[in-house]
Amino acid sequence: MAEMAKRIIMTRFPQGMPDHEDLKLEDCPVPAPGDGELLLRTIYLSLDPYMRGRMTPAKSYAAGVEPGDVIVGGTVAEVIESRNDKFNAGDIVLSGNGWQTHAVSDGTGLVKLDAGAAPLPWYLGVLGMPGYTAYIGLLSHGRPKEGETIVVSAASGAVGQVVGQIGKIKGCRVVGIAGAQDKCDYVTGELGFDACVNYKDADFTEQLKVACPDGIDVYFENVGGDVLKAVLPLLNDFARVPVCGMIAHYNDTAPPDGPDRLPQLWRMILTKRISVRGFIVFDDTSKQPDFVRDMAGWLKSGEVKYKIDVVDGIENAVEAFQGLLIGKNRGKLVVKVGEEPG
Amino acid sequence: MAEMAKRIIMTRFPQGMPDHEDLKLEDCPVPAPGDGELLLRTIYLSLDPYMRGRMTPAKSYAAGVEPGDVIVGGTVAEVIESRNDKFNAGDIVLSGNGWQTHAVSDGTGLVKLDAGAAPLPWYLGVLGMPGYTAYIGLLSHGRPKEGETIVVSAASGAVGQVVGQIGKIKGCRVVGIAGAQDKCDYVTGELGFDACVNYKDADFTEQLKVACPDGIDVYFENVGGDVLKAVLPLLNDFARVPVCGMIAHYNDTAPPDGPDRLPQLWRMILTKRISVRGFIVFDDTSKQPDFVRDMAGWLKSGEVKYKIDVVDGIENAVEAFQGLLIGKNRGKLVVKVGEEPG
Numbered sequence: 001m002a003e004m005a006k007r008i009i010m011t012r013f014p015q016g017m018p019d020h021e022d023l024k025l026e027d028c029p030v031p032a033p034g035d036g037e038l039l040l041r042t043i044y045l046s047l048d049p050y051m052r053g054r055m056t057p058a059k060s061y062a063a064g065v066e067p068g069d070v071i072v073g074g075t076v077a078e079v080i081e082s083r084n085d086k087f088n089a090g091d092i093v094l095s096g097n098g099w100q101t102h103a104v105s106d107g108t109g110l111v112k113l114d115a116g117a118a119p120l121p122w123y124l125g126v127l128g129m130p131g132y133t134a135y136i137g138l139l140s141h142g143r144p145k146e147g148e149t150i151v152v153s154a155a156s157g158a159v160g161q162v163v164g165q166i167g168k169i170k171g172c173r174v175v176g177i178a179g180a181q182d183k184c185d186y187v188t189g190e191l192g193f194d195a196c197v198n199y200k201d202a203d204f205t206e207q208l209k210v211a212c213p214d215g216i217d218v219y220f221e222n223v224g225g226d227v228l229k230a231v232l233p234l235l236n237d238f239a240r241v242p243v244c245g246m247i248a249h250y251n252d253t254a255p256p257d258g259p260d261r262l263p264q265l266w267r268m269i270l271t272k273r274i275s276v277r278g279f280i281v282f283d284d285t286s287k288q289p290d291f292v293r294d295m296a297g298w299l300k301s302g303e304v305k306y307k308i309d310v311v312d313g314i315e316n317a318v319e320a321f322q323g324l325l326i327g328k329n330r331g332k333l334v335v336k337v338g339e340e341p342g
Numbered sequence: 343m344a345e346m347a348k349r350i351i352m353t354r355f356p357q358g359m360p361d362h363e364d365l366k367l368e369d370c371p372v373p374a375p376g377d378g379e380l381l382l383r384t385i386y387l388s389l390d391p392y393m394r395g396r397m398t399p400a401k402s403y404a405a406g407v408e409p410g411d412v413i414v415g416g417t418v419a420e421v422i423e424s425r426n427d428k429f430n431a432g433d434i435v436l437s438g439n440g441w442q443t444h445a446v447s448d449g450t451g452l453v454k455l456d457a458g459a460a461p462l463p464w465y466l467g468v469l470g471m472p473g474y475t476a477y478i479g480l481l482s483h484g485r486p487k488e489g490e491t492i493v494v495s496a497a498s499g500a501v502g503q504v505v506g507q508i509g510k511i512k513g514c515r516v517v518g519i520a521g522a523q524d525k526c527d528y529v530t531g532e533l534g535f536d537a538c539v540n541y542k543d544a545d546f547t548e549q550l551k552v553a554c555p556d557g558i559d560v561y562f563e564n565v566g567g568d569v570l571k572a573v574l575p576l577l578n579d580f581a582r583v584p585v586c587g588m589i590a591h592y593n594d595t596a597p598p599d600g601p602d603r604l605p606q607l608w609r610m611i612l613t614k615r616i617s618v619r620g621f622i623v624f625d626d627t628s629k630q631p632d633f634v635r636d637m638a639g640w641l642k643s644g645e646v647k648y649k650i651d652v653v654d655g656i657e658n659a660v661e662a663f664q665g666l667l668i669g670k671n672r673g674k675l676v677v678k679v680g681e682e683p684g
Binding site for chain 2 (some may be wrong): 052061221224255257258265
């Protein structure tokens with residue numbers, strides 16, 4: 001009997017939190033590569049909040065996932081059969097296989113990895129898209145100056161933990177916001193953040209104020225919602241707000257009740273001369289070489305550490321993704337879809 | 343009998359639209375300059391929407407007006423008595439006398455004007471603070487590129503008319519938004535805007551869409567409110583929104599009813615990678631020499647024209663100011679407080 005592949009299809013646009021009816025695991029034949037193509041076996045699949053944004057008919061910055069499609073996603077994979085001169089069986093590559101065990105590629109966009117140089121999941125995290133997101137978001141858009149206060153939400157997440165550590169390297173006071181005590185303990189104890197506040201605490205707003213005695217100069221936004229509500233009054237004149245994500249709202253089905261806070265926000269942007277800027281990592285790849293050089297150096301020196309949360313088996317991807325959207329993960333979330341080679 | 347002066351005092355913080363009880367005209371003695379000081383006679387007083395923002399106990403970018411204070415404001419004035427070596431009686435100066443016929447100054451911040459070079463009110467408009475606001479707001483924050491679409495609200499106002507004309511000079515499609523047909527006719531007929539839409543028309547949102555077939559790349563924000571609501575869905579990816587004012591909300595006494603549109607705005611900022619930036623003219627004076635050079639050239643060549651709305655007599659200032667806040671003025675609003683010399 002031929003080996004079977006597994007994949008997860010979006011059967012329909014989810015309403016609110018995606019469930020197993022929306023995202024369905026199915027068996028399928030292993031695809032066969034044609035001339036010039038190669039067959040990839042997924043080892044690690046990255047799970048990221050942005051994926052929820054793709055599962056909607058609303059216009060976004062990237063093509064959405066349509067009903068019937070395999071869900072998109074970054075992967076580390078092994079070439080197991082090559083009919084392409086540029087790749088050999090056994091090569092480990094960064095690819096975009098999505099939520100499936102096998103994929104065929106013509107080689108476009110694949111990046112060969114040095115499997116011995118770093119733990120493989122790091123290429124989906126600190127050395128990959130989340131790391132570069134943190135790097136350009138903080139440095140190009142946040143533009144922190146020594147001595148300023150940076151607040152980062154989703155502080156222990158794939159992007160947040162890197163933002164905070166770069167902030168410390170740049171000489172700033174760094175305050176994290178997370179949704180669990182152990183996450184806060186991790187970023188202050190292990191990563192060197194100056195403080196971290198649990199947004200689920202009843203007195204969160206007060207705690208945040210205490211943690212930011214000089215106000216907030218840079219707010220790296222990953223979440224929106226109540227966290228944003230607490231941050232806004234603390235923003236200093238000329239504060240910068242890189243908007244990287246808004247995980248609190250990805251499952252919204254309708255605008256929240258009033259009052260309408262948009263006019264107040266607008267007034268604050270004006271009177272405090274605040275700069276708010278949305279960005280995504282693919283908009284500016286020009287700093288990629290700087291990023292690779294800097295980050296490799298910081299990882300080597302130990303100035304940057306990185307925590308990975310590995311979930312075993314593609315059959316657990318949907319539940320892991322649901323957990324990600326409510327903050328259950330501890331560090332960058334990846335699914336181990338297949339074994340690492342020998 | 344000694345000559346008397348007149349001044350307008352803010353007796354208390356206005357609730358909503360300021361009235362004659364809030365802003366009270368009173369007689370007072372003409373003040374006497376001490377050693378090193380000079381006595382100024384106000385000729386023109388500038389009326390600007392930002393003044394409403396000062397009449398509140400809420401924190402803003404500048405010191406507020408306190409109950410009992412003369413209201414702040416830029417003025418063109420004549421030195422009528424000088425005990426200061428640097429000034430002579432008869433000098434015409436740009437000053438900040440506020441809403442009063444006479445003021446004493448020690449000379450700090452006064453700028454001598456060449457009275458013959460331009461109509462005196464221009465120094466409170468196209469050659470002054472509103473002109474420089476338009477210049478840095480559009481060029482430094484809006485960063486328009488040739489062929490892009492600029493939308494400017496309060497299009498025929500002190501700032502808006504300059505924004506649009508600079509936009510045309512830079513090769514952009516310029517669409518104004520104003521609240522009266524004659525204002526729209528003025529900016530398209532006299533100032534060369536490509537289109538102008540009346541936000542009081544029932545089908546305003548549809549008209550704006552038609553006027554911006556390629557979407558909006560720069561939205562120069564002077565008003566907020568319903569105009570902003572119509573603009574937001576038309577913003578293109580990477581749109582820039584310099585926030586200069588929000589006249590629709592200066593008299594708000596409470597946040598408007600819901601739904602809360604802030605999360606939607608936040609999502610749009612993210613997915614379209616929009617940049618929103620509040621600014622005020624005093625933050626960056628470094629471009630002032632460029633501004634004076636460019637604007638003098640454009641006025642001379644006729645590429646920039648400027649409309650002034652002169653109201654006669656300080657006793658009419660409060661009513662003129664109320665009119666300004668609801669859009670009654672036609673062009674930059676100034677009060678003629680005293681006669682021009684000679």
